[in-house]
Each structure stands twice: as C-alpha cells, then as structure tokens.
Amino acid sequence: MSIFRYTASIDNTIVNAFQPNLKTRGTGANCGQADVLEVYSIYGRAPAATSSLTTGSQELSRILIQFPVSNITADRAAGKIPGSGSVSFYLKLHNAETSKTVPRDFALEVAPVSQQWQEGLGLDLENYSDLTKGNIGSNWIMATKDQTWTGSAGIVGGSYLTGSGNPRFKQTFDTGLEDLEIDISPLVEHWIAGTKANYGVGIFLSSSFEAYYSAPNPGAVEPLYTGSIINNTGGATTSYYTKRFFARSTQYFFKKPAIEARWDSVKRDDRGDFYYSSSLAPGPDNLNTLYLYNYVRGRLRDIPAIGSTGSLMVSLYSGSIKNDSASLDKLILYNGATALTGGWVSTGIYTCSVAVTGTTDITTLYDVWWSGSGEDPSTNVTEFFTGSIKTKVFGATTDTREPTYYMNITNLQNRYSPEETARFNLYIRNKYWNPTIYTKAKTTPEHIPVVSASYRVFRVLDALEAVPHNTGSDFATGLSYDVSGNYFDFNMKLLEPGYEYGFKFSFYDDELKSWLEQDEMFKFRVVDYEY
Numbered sequence: 001m002s003i004f005r006y007t008a009s010i011d012n013t014i015v016n017a018f019q020p021n022l023k024t025r026g027t028g029a030n031c032g033q034a035d036v037l038e039v040y041s042i043y044g045r046a047p048a049a050t051s052s053l054t055t056g057s058q059e060l061s062r063i064l065i066q067f068p069v070s071n072i073t074a075d076r077a078a079g080k081i082p083g084s085g086s087v088s089f090y091l092k093l094h095n096a097e098t099s100k101t102v103p104r105d106f107a108l109e110v111a112p113v114s115q116q117w118q119e120g121l122g123l124d125l126e127n128y129s130d131l132t133k134g135n136i137g138s139n140w141i142m143a144t145k146d147q148t149w150t151g152s153a154g155i156v157g158g159s160y161l162t163g164s165g166n167p168r169f170k171q172t173f174d175t176g177l178e179d180l181e182i183d184i185s186p187l188v189e190h191w192i193a194g195t196k197a198n199y200g201v202g203i204f205l206s207s208s209f210e211a212y213y214s215a216p217n218p219g220a221v222e223p224l225y226t227g228s229i230i231n232n233t234g235g236a237t238t239s240y241y242t243k244r245f246f247a248r249s250t251q252y253f254f255k256k257p258a259i260e261a262r263w264d265s266v267k268r269d270d271r272g273d274f275y276y277s278s279s280l281a282p283g284p285d286n287l288n289t290l291y292l293y294n295y296v297r298g299r300l301r302d303i304p305a306i307g308s309t310g311s312l313m314v315s316l317y318s319g320s321i322k323n324d325s326a327s328l329d330k331l332i333l334y335n336g337a338t339a340l341t342g343g344w345v346s347t348g349i350y351t352c353s354v355a356v357t358g359t360t361d362i363t364t365l366y367d368v369w370w371s372g373s374g375e376d377p378s379t380n381v382t383e384f385f386t387g388s389i390k391t392k393v394f395g396a397t398t399d400t401r402e403p404t405y406y407m408n409i410t411n412l413q414n415r416y417s418p419e420e421t422a423r424f425n426l427y428i429r430n431k432y433w434n435p436t437i438y439t440k441a442k443t444t445p446e447h448i449p450v451v452s453a454s455y456r457v458f459r460v461l462d463a464l465e466a467v468p469h470n471t472g473s474d475f476a477t478g479l480s481y482d483v484s485g486n487y488f489d490f491n492m493k494l495l496e497p498g499y500e501y502g503f504k505f506s507f508y509d510d511e512l513k514s515w516l517e518q519d520e521m522f523k524f525r526v527v528d529y530e531y
Helices: 069-077 185-193
Strands: 003-007 010-015 036-043 058-066 088-093 106-112 169-173 180-183 201-205 240-246 258-262 288-293 312-318 340-346 349-354 364-372 381-392 405-409 421-430 453-459 465-467 480-482 485-491 499-509 514-517 522-526
Touching (some): 003 069, 036 201, 069 185, 069 258, 088 185, 106 240, 169 180, 312 381, 405 499, 453 485
Antiparallel strands (some): 010 058, 036 058, 058 201, 088 180, 088 258, 106 169, 106 201, 312 364, 453 465, 453 499, 499 514
8 A cells, every 4th residue: 555646636727829810819718627738838920029029929838736635634644644754746647649749858847836726617728718707717817716826917827936945846858758757745745744835736848948038128018918928038949839638637547637645665574584694695684574563453553551662672582492482491692682672663563673693403483572671571571472483594506596486366356446445465486386295284385475576557458557566766566575475455546446457466586687577467346336
C-alpha cells in the first residue's frame, strides 16, 4: 500500500489567443469542462498593429489545476501515508494525442497559484466562444467572476507565488509526446502543514519559450490589447503549439491529472532467512533484521510501556542441546553487551538488526524482546515476546547460479471491491526443486524469500499498464517478506471498477544487474458491488 492517487478537483485552460478573426482575443473564454488541457505559445500569427508594436503578436495558453489536499491530510492523520520526509508527491498529467502539431524541445514550469480561482463551465478550445461574461469561471483576466488576478488589471494569465521559499518546478520535453511527472513534495508538504494556502498550481511554458513581447512602457497597459499580453523581452520568436494533457473530466480513468503519493514500505524480516556471519559474505549481508508485530484484538498497537520513543531491548539465546525453548541457557554477547537496542517502525511494529558469530551447529536461536532497568533480561525487566529463529550458514558452490522460480499468490480472490486494500501473500520456491523420498514432510512447505521483488498491474482487456513497476528511490511497488514469505498490500482505488486485471512480478538479479519479469500472471476483477 505504497501508492495513493488524488485526482484533481478542478482544472481549467486560460488563453489570450486570438479568435478566428485574428482581431478579437479570447481572454474572456473559459474551458473548465473541456476534457483536455492545453499549453502553447504562438508568435507572430497576427502582424504588428501599432507603431509601438513593431514585432508579431503573442498568444499564450496556461493550465490551472487544484487538488483535494484535505484528503491527503486526512489520510496522513489516519496513518495511511507516512509523515513528512518519508513520502514523495508527484504531479502527474498524461499526454493527450492530437492531430495538431506537437512542439519539441521545450520546458514547462509548475508554480503555486497565489489566489482562489473558479473552474467554470466552458468547453470550447477551438474558437474560445464560451465567455464567462460575469458568470462563474476563471479566464485570462479574471480569477473568479468578481475578482481579477491579484486584484489588478495589469496582471493577467494567472497569479503565482514568486521569490525564495516559494517552490517552482520544471520538466523538459524532447518529442512533445511525454507525460508530465514532477516531484512537488515541498509544495504539497506546505499545503498539508497550512504554511501555504492550497490554490493549486499553474502549468505553463518557461519564460524563454513563451512568445516575445516588449511593452512600449513596461508596467503600463498597451492600448490595443487592454492589458491582455505579457511583457516578455526574453521570450521566443518561434511557436510551440500545442501540448495537450487529459483533464479531470476525461472519460479515461487512468489519464486524469493526479497527485500520486509514493513511499518505500518494504519490510525485510529475516526471521525466516537468518544467517550466521561468514567470511564468505560482505558486512551488510551478514546483518539480519528482525521484526516484532504487536497485534491486539487483530489490530497493530504500540506497546504502552514503549510507545514510539521508549527503549526496547532484544537479547538472543541459544537453546539447550535439544533446541528446547524451555531452556534458554546461553546468552549470546555482542561486543561485550548482553542486548541489542530495538527501534519503532510504525504503529505496533518494532525492529532490530544483528550479526551473529559463533558456533554454527546451533540451529535454533531464541529472541527475547524486553525493557527494564537491568542489563540482563533475566532480572529487573518486563519481557514482551520470545520468538524462535532457524539459522542458516552461507556456503560457496562450484557452478554458476541460474535461479528459476515457481510462484503463486496463495490468497488471491476472484473479485475485489474498489474500496478495499488487500494483502497478497506469495509462495516462492525453486522451480526445479526435487525432494527425495527421504525429505521430511512438513505442514508448511519450504519457500524462498526474494529480497528485491516488484509487482505491476495491467488491464487484461488491452494490456494498459495501470500501475507500472516503480523500482526507483521510492520503491513504491516493492514486496516485503517475513517468515511466511513475500507479501505486499494493494489499494484497489487505483483501479477502475468493471475490468479484469493481472499482476506480474519482477525479481532483481544481482549478477545480471537487471530486473527479470517472471512468467506467471495472476488475474482478478475489481467490481463495484453497488451495481
């Protein structure tokens, strides 16, 4: 559950472009209900009309989008997304194919809007005939039906925060067919904290790509254009027409503008894959991470005496020669210390890491989680949990490793509700595992935890990738593992109801330094039970 999407609540395209007569500008036009959003710059389509305007005309289009930040704030308060610094927020707009010319080699800027604005009811992106005329809606001149941009007729094309402390973002485009995807985490965190008001963002060409115009008296209103054009002496004398994105009113579920929250929630619990330290392994691979999950009546809860900041200690014992948990007779030392310090991860989850050296013929270790004033968990302490660990030993081999896996989602259902978050458990083993008649039968079959694994989701009907692999720094599609195997949580709100979807998995091969997608595919449907 490392990806949440928040679809835009309002959006609009505002322009100062000419209407077809090349005399009247569509500055009063509103496109708040159009299913696409446009950014462009047109230079010189109309000739100079006054002595003060000695060059060609300037025509611009800009995008306004606002998002439901209150929903993000509520999800953080509910513990559904991590705190500041542990999650990234990406602004995502999807390219809309068009028969019009597509600009190349340009840059778009994203800037926070500095005042309230209205979406409006206009549709016309061709002739700009849907004029607000005092009705609700923003346009090139007006932020609302009663308020100009920043309250001054000299400011047009939107009002944006400037200066230090006001984050702006930029993305370059090569072919003009790319989606827009920018990490705007600093701005979203300001919105969540309330240090900046959420009026959304404006998206427009960087100033060097917006069309050139030099006002005869910068700051004054050019008589012919009644303050509808922008003084830009560093602008372009070529055109960039036209970059289109899908708007929030598009019929395509996966193409709507959104802020996507991503974070790495992978937990690598080595209780089922615990190794003794060995000279065959580098330092980091000798380290084992253990987790404690404190469930109370089926829900994770912090240990009252520990909370999220208290001291939690962990000690390891070797059992008796019979590996009997009732006889914890040898306390394992760590550089002279009798215990490790554990740490809080999230509500009800604690962890510690340890490298163990010593006699490797002890096949079972026992971890005791405790707190207290003493140095030894046998006195003056409160014990919270005692677990068991089956140990392994690193070993070399005489042949190269070519791992091939068999895998299955053991709890996959045929249908899921769009309102639920489901946990999927994977069973993974070597595909060509060949037990002999001497192999001891077990109620729980052997499995292999895959350290680096990722999932993706696609729509079966047309192979549209609904959730692609995200294996970068956020690792939002990573799989965790514990003593029972690999697992991950998935929020079904990411998928459009009424369709069949499939999971595919990739494992990272450290020898090849690449991700290898596995053959298996696991299908399911998302069904809105209200219908």
